[in-house]
Amino acid sequence: MPHIRIEVLVDGPLMPRITALAEAAGVTRHMVLPTLGGLGEHGRWRRDEVTGTTAKQLFVAVLPAPRAEALLGALAPLEASHDLLIITSAATIIAQP
Known part of the structure; x- marks a missing residue:
């Protein structure tokens, strides 16, 4: 498959809403990864350790x-209402625990 x-x-x-939809x-099984910063449609963003307001996660x-569908x-x-960036690609699982 x-x-x-x-x-x-x-x-x-x-x-939390994304993980609830996934569940x-x-x-x-999934991972949530922190990000440090980037550049997007609305300009540069970076992780703000003080407030976390601009922090993005992957x-x-x-x-x-x-x-997946x-x-x-x-x-x-x-996707549009919350400015999500969604990327999909074909994947091959080499080994499964």
Whole structure:
């Protein structure tokens, strides 16, 4: 069965909502990674350790295609309204624990 890697760059405070949508879509394994900064449509951003208001996080999961489609469908309404960056790519799992 083909697998899809999904990456979602999101404002930190929204991450619990992303992980809840993932869980509802049947995602059983994922990673949440901190980011240091970047440059986007609205200019430069960086992690603000004091308030965390501009902190972005990266959600990463590798899923069977049907679960990936379910998650992408759940994320679609948030994509524009919350300025999500969603990246998908084909994935091959070499070894599974």
